Amino acid sequence: MIAIINYNAGNITSVARALQNIGQEFVVTDDIKKLDAASHVIFPGVGAAGEAMAYLREKKLDTWLKSWLSTGKPLMGICLGTQIILDYSEENDTNCIGLVTGSTKRFPDKLTSDGQALKIPHMGWNSVTFRRSHPVFQDISPDAEFYFVHSYYPAPSDERAILGTTDYGMTFCSVLAVNNLVAMQFHPEKSGRPGLQILRNFCAWRGNA
């Protein structure tokens, strides 16, 4: 059973509907007992880092995520759920969960491309350049694009944690992968067929377990 962590953070119903569409059973919960019983965990999120972390701490889900990671079972972060697995986020000056060393940074104000100022948030469809293959991204064409909407980006301190990068006036880490953790800045649940394929691949992945 796939568990989606429920922490009052926006896109949970979208993720649930995408899983429904690919015929995958799931629970949406913040109950640690139910989470413990899951085979896979999805940690989604839309919103601000400060409020999200406050809620997660109150529910002790921050420490629970660390223990889940040590089981070797698959964990997927999406958007805010990717940003706050690092140690720290510049958004609301927030100490985060620290599953991966590094921090989440705001896009610089003066990004340009071909002499034109770029808008923030980075909103819309963009591609990902993968540095290596990964089971969760198998059968995904290099020409596929994914839906992004964010003003902050994850910056892991260990280069080896970077699975994929995206260009937006600068190159940033858009997909992280460490052992049984895979985390992406874009929204697979809103990225059409390639996005659904990523969710399908994740549900079939065994992580390190």
Added chain:
Amino acid sequence: MLSKRIIPCLDVRDGKLTKGINFKGNVDIGDPVEAAREYYEQGADEIVFYDITASSDKRDIMIDVVRRVAETIFIPFSVGGGIRNLEDMRKVILAGAEKVSVNSAAVNEPEIITQGAKAFGSQCIVLGMDVKKVDVSGKIPSGYEIVIHGGRKFTGFDALWWAKEAEALGVGEICLNSIDADGTQNGYELKLTELISKNVHIPVIASGGAGKPQHLVEVLTKGRADAALIASMVHYRTYTIAEIKQYLNEHQIKTRMLW
């Protein structure tokens, strides 16, 4: 690099498309959910719904449409029309829309923008601007004035001022509709689009006037728009979204070509 977005716009009244849409085999599609599915499969990057339901007791029909759309397509979509307060926004977002669009309500009560951005995040709140060209004056220095109620009521708001003000209040995106160009199929209002787009730091969706793919090329380059709204040119099946994207691609405009 980020792709330019192509966004079909669907007008819905009492849960039905206001104009049937003719797809393959001239099948008339009056169901907004089926039309959304068609456009999703043709490669639409996002979909905009405008609810023009007049009577308030029929408004919940739209919420059901939103729920069914969210179960059917896996790209972002927004809902506008008749959003008056935080509760209206919440209903639409909980039903599965990524974004809500406010227009007249934001002119009447600008704080709705700040409240919405605080509750759901700026990325959820789109400002719909209906704009008419007027004489340049002290009150309207840009020569573009905001109108509401389908273009019938002038507000005294300068379009450029309002765009910047709304950005400061917290909108995440602007959908800029030229009332003068709307329905003409003679091309977007390029000067207006460029003026707004280069003076705000949030994405601008150009709307009104699209009749052929060249119009999209113009508004996405000269007009500096981040996305282009289309209606008649795809509803009447003059072009498919895939054909438009192919044309843009041939003209060095990056769009999402794989879906």
